[in-house]
Amino acid sequence: MNAEIIAIGTELLLGFVVNTDTVFLGRALAGLGIDCYHQVTVGDNPRRLAETIQTALHRADLVITCGGLGPTVDDVTLETIARVSGKPLQLNSAILRQIKNRFRKSGIRMPQSNRRQALIPQGAAVFPNPIGTAPGFLLPIRIGGRRKLIAALPGPPAELIPMTEKFLIPRLQRFTGKTLIRSRTLKVTGITESEVDAKVRGILAMNGAVTVGIYAHPSQIDLRITAKAQTGRAADRLVAGVEAKIRRRLGNLLFGADEETLEGTVGKLLKKNRLTLGAAESCTGGLVQHRLTEVPGSSDYLLGGLVSYSNRLKSSALGVPADLLKKYGAVSPQTAGAMARGIRRMTGADLGLALTGIAGPTGGTKKKPVGLVYIALSDSSSTVVKRHEFPGDRSMVKFRASQAALNWLRLRLLNDRSS
Amino acid sequence: MNAEIIAIGTELLLGFVVNTDTVFLGRALAGLGIDCYHQVTVGDNPRRLAETIQTALHRADLVITCGGLGPTVDDVTLETIARVSGKPLQLNSAILRQIKNRFRKSGIRMPQSNRRQALIPQGAAVFPNPIGTAPGFLLPIRIGGRRKLIAALPGPPAELIPMTEKFLIPRLQRFTGKTLIRSRTLKVTGITESEVDAKVRGILAMNGAVTVGIYAHPSQIDLRITAKAQTGRAADRLVAGVEAKIRRRLGNLLFGADEETLEGTVGKLLKKNRLTLGAAESCTGGLVQHRLTEVPGSSDYLLGGLVSYSNRLKSSALGVPADLLKKYGAVSPQTAGAMARGIRRMTGADLGLALTGIAGPTGGTKKKPVGLVYIALSDSSSTVVKRHEFPGDRSMVKFRASQAALNWLRLRLLNDRSS
Numbered sequence: 001m002n003a004e005i006i007a008i009g010t011e012l013l014l015g016f017v018v019n020t021d022t023v024f025l026g027r028a029l030a031g032l033g034i035d036c037y038h039q040v041t042v043g044d045n046p047r048r049l050a051e052t053i054q055t056a057l058h059r060a061d062l063v064i065t066c067g068g069l070g071p072t073v074d075d076v077t078l079e080t081i082a083r084v085s086g087k088p089l090q091l092n093s094a095i096l097r098q099i100k101n102r103f104r105k106s107g108i109r110m111p112q113s114n115r116r117q118a119l120i121p122q123g124a125a126v127f128p129n130p131i132g133t134a135p136g137f138l139l140p141i142r143i144g145g146r147r148k149l150i151a152a153l154p155g156p157p158a159e160l161i162p163m164t165e166k167f168l169i170p171r172l173q174r175f176t177g178k179t180l181i182r183s184r185t186l187k188v189t190g191i192t193e194s195e196v197d198a199k200v201r202g203i204l205a206m207n208g209a210v211t212v213g214i215y216a217h218p219s220q221i222d223l224r225i226t227a228k229a230q231t232g233r234a235a236d237r238l239v240a241g242v243e244a245k246i247r248r249r250l251g252n253l254l255f256g257a258d259e260e261t262l263e264g265t266v267g268k269l270l271k272k273n274r275l276t277l278g279a280a281e282s283c284t285g286g287l288v289q290h291r292l293t294e295v296p297g298s299s300d301y302l303l304g305g306l307v308s309y310s311n312r313l314k315s316s317a318l319g320v321p322a323d324l325l326k327k328y329g330a331v332s333p334q335t336a337g338a339m340a341r342g343i344r345r346m347t348g349a350d351l352g353l354a355l356t357g358i359a360g361p362t363g364g365t366k367k368k369p370v371g372l373v374y375i376a377l378s379d380s381s382s383t384v385v386k387r388h389e390f391p392g393d394r395s396m397v398k399f400r401a402s403q404a405a406l407n408w409l410r411l412r413l414l415n416d417r418s419s
Numbered sequence: 420m421n422a423e424i425i426a427i428g429t430e431l432l433l434g435f436v437v438n439t440d441t442v443f444l445g446r447a448l449a450g451l452g453i454d455c456y457h458q459v460t461v462g463d464n465p466r467r468l469a470e471t472i473q474t475a476l477h478r479a480d481l482v483i484t485c486g487g488l489g490p491t492v493d494d495v496t497l498e499t500i501a502r503v504s505g506k507p508l509q510l511n512s513a514i515l516r517q518i519k520n521r522f523r524k525s526g527i528r529m530p531q532s533n534r535r536q537a538l539i540p541q542g543a544a545v546f547p548n549p550i551g552t553a554p555g556f557l558l559p560i561r562i563g564g565r566r567k568l569i570a571a572l573p574g575p576p577a578e579l580i581p582m583t584e585k586f587l588i589p590r591l592q593r594f595t596g597k598t599l600i601r602s603r604t605l606k607v608t609g610i611t612e613s614e615v616d617a618k619v620r621g622i623l624a625m626n627g628a629v630t631v632g633i634y635a636h637p638s639q640i641d642l643r644i645t646a647k648a649q650t651g652r653a654a655d656r657l658v659a660g661v662e663a664k665i666r667r668r669l670g671n672l673l674f675g676a677d678e679e680t681l682e683g684t685v686g687k688l689l690k691k692n693r694l695t696l697g698a699a700e701s702c703t704g705g706l707v708q709h710r711l712t713e714v715p716g717s718s719d720y721l722l723g724g725l726v727s728y729s730n731r732l733k734s735s736a737l738g739v740p741a742d743l744l745k746k747y748g749a750v751s752p753q754t755a756g757a758m759a760r761g762i763r764r765m766t767g768a769d770l771g772l773a774l775t776g777i778a779g780p781t782g783g784t785k786k787k788p789v790g791l792v793y794i795a796l797s798d799s800s801s802t803v804v805k806r807h808e809f810p811g812d813r814s815m816v817k818f819r820a821s822q823a824a825l826n827w828l829r830l831r832l833l834n835d836r837s838s
């Protein structure tokens with residue numbers, strides 16, 4: 001089985017939006033062992049979309065369209081698929097009810113235009129959309145005596161991803177044959193791409209059924225292991241063998257795999273150690289706590305904390321002495337330490353984490369440049385402060401500082417002596 | 420003139436890499452007034468690449484390829500373009516010298532495979548690559564008596580972007596004559612896509628030199644105005660005319676244009692009104708303050724605030740009475756109001772903003788479902804609380820709540836009576 005992905009939207013052609021749908025679908029298809037030879041982006045133009053779908057149906061068994069299912073006039077996917085496939089649109093009363101319900105809940109009268117979203121080509125299996133109003137569908141058709149499938153998905157990733165995972169992938173698994181691809185991504189932070197490369201060299205050069213790729217992101221390196229085999233279990237075994245080798249080389253530098261996040265791993269370790277955390281953030285402005293609270297159940301260990309942008313708040317709420325602030329400045333190891341102790345006291349948490357620094361673009365000096373961040377960690381016995389200098393713009397300094405703080409916390413919770 | 424972009428690389432099809440080249444090129448072409456109707460991604464496969472280039476040459480005047488110019492065997496772009504265009508590859512001694520120099524500088528012996536990168540199809544204009552080894556080129560050819568152009572660019576954005584800006588765009592300007600495209604994006608939050616659609620209908624249906632597209636994001640709708648004209652000034656005037664019409668219809672619903680963000684607009688309004696803000700976040704876990712502090716200079720008006728995940732912190736730091744918490748619960752209009760008053764007091768800010776809700780996935784009840792969020796805004800004279808129910812997963816509820824809170828604050832600062 002092979003597939004072709006069609007991303008629909010003039011905004012994509014104009015470079016107005018980055019297309020992440022095809023990235024997600026490319027990975028999903030690879031995971032199913034479905035080859036994808038072409039991905040095409042086309043605008044909201046019925047004639048060109050029809051031609052693109054026809055070309056795709058000619059060379060692929062499965063054609064996946066993303067986008068153009070909305071309620072407005074420039075959403076042309078539904079009508080075009082109906083026309084190309086020869087399957088007329090029919091009003092699906094169950095979907096119409098769901099759309100009406102969604103509007104009722106938000107207390108808004110359903111505009112007439114949203115009725116269109118309850119139309120589905122004859123014979124299609126409907127994929128409900130729990131987030132938006134546009135449902136997706138899978139439509140089996142015959143072209144020149146051959147079976148083909150058209151899957152139509154909504155464009156917004158927040159809708160496309162759960163719909164693919166919940167409905168499209170399980171349906172496709174009924175059709176896919178025997179070659180299976182499995183892959184796993186191991187995640188590292190705290191060292192550079194070249195350092196990772198030096199540590200895993202040799203493993204990367206291996207040939208055959210398993211490959212390893214290195215992909216660098218800001219303050220994070222991913223190692224992607226991919227294996228092909230006749231069965232899922234055999235592919236899993238190949239992946240697991242290489243993973244074990246990489247784990248021996250990288251040890252605690254690895255913070256997670258696949259969908260695991262650094263904040264999720266920190267959360268698990270806090271839970272396992274039955275420890276609670278309070279955070280005082282100056283330069284990161286709440287980002288560390290925002291990341292920690294992205295994890296379901298984080299209220300079990302994150303008691304909360306302070307975003308102490310003003311010096312007054314550093315003194316009044318955290319008890320950082322005014323003369324210390326005056327003598328060393330808000331961005332100093334002394335203030336960072338006092339903030340960590342203060343937030344521990346204020347929240348009653350086992351651990352106090354504090355960040356103070358200069359996110360930029362202004363406010364830097366020769367002695368205290370933009371990117372300088374002090375991170376402090378305090379427990380019942382001691383307070384340790386680390387100095388960092390992060391490259392990048394304001395947003396990047398904030399992110400890198402949050403990454404360094406969470407990673408340090410992780411290593412401390414693992415009792416890593418290097419931390 | 421119209422163009423087609425071909426992105427080459429199996430890693431793109433597998434979703435290992437996000438394709439940002441096409442985003443950059445899409446914008447560059449739009450800026451030149453060159454229409455782009457198709458973007459195609461294809462793997463490192465000579466036959467399929469040849470077919471893709473042939474199809475593109477058939478329907479576009481300019482075909483831009485990205486990637487596949489490297490020194491390894493899976494880099495097939497050069498040979499394929501030579502074959503499809505009928506222009507044999509010739510060794511370019513100037514390029515070979517540059518490549519040898521690059522290797523000499525880094526103290527590495529040039530591998531024989533890099534010689535291949537000095538090959539260029541006959542008649543092509545070479546684009547030097549100051550960052551990598553692979554040069555690009557622009558190749559004029561004739562197909563069926565019609566003039567066509569093939570531009571070949573390296574895949575890494577760090578090489579493609581400067582090469583496009585320095586060499587491709589100036590060359591294309593010789594062909595594009597005078598049509599220029601200008602566009603502007605207006606941003607709305609607080610109403611649905613269909614409501615926006617209903618309000619601006621008529622403006623959208625306009626034909627001719629100006630088009631308006633609607634693009635829905637979570638809790639945000641973008642309206643993109645695009646105009647074509649003989650000069651930049653004329654195009655700007657067309658855009659401004661339609662923008663004025665849309666502004667009359669949408670008024671305060673619009674929170675910004677182009678690169679402006681909701682948090683940036685809120686910041687400007689706080690600054691203009693000389694008001695300071697303190698925030699108490701429960702369910703959003705710091706996201707509102709993280710967003711506000713993404714704006715340079717936000718320390719002028721954001722004094723800081725609290726992430727009060729625990730009830731204890733709500734009482735001890737914010738002074739929310741324990742019996743109130745007990746009687747109405749942490750997620751209640753009473754608690755939200757007390758939090759907003761408390762954070763105003765604690766930070767000494769003019770305005771206190773508070774959010775409390777159930778981000779999920781657990782913790783919801785029939786009376787207080789996942790997605791329920793109370794937002795409170797307090798100033799010296801009053802405290803107002805609003806009830807919201809947001810759809811989506813934990814992350815989405817957090818984002819939508821932050822969006823609603825910031826937008827409410829914006830409308831209050833504008834003295835909008837509907838807020």
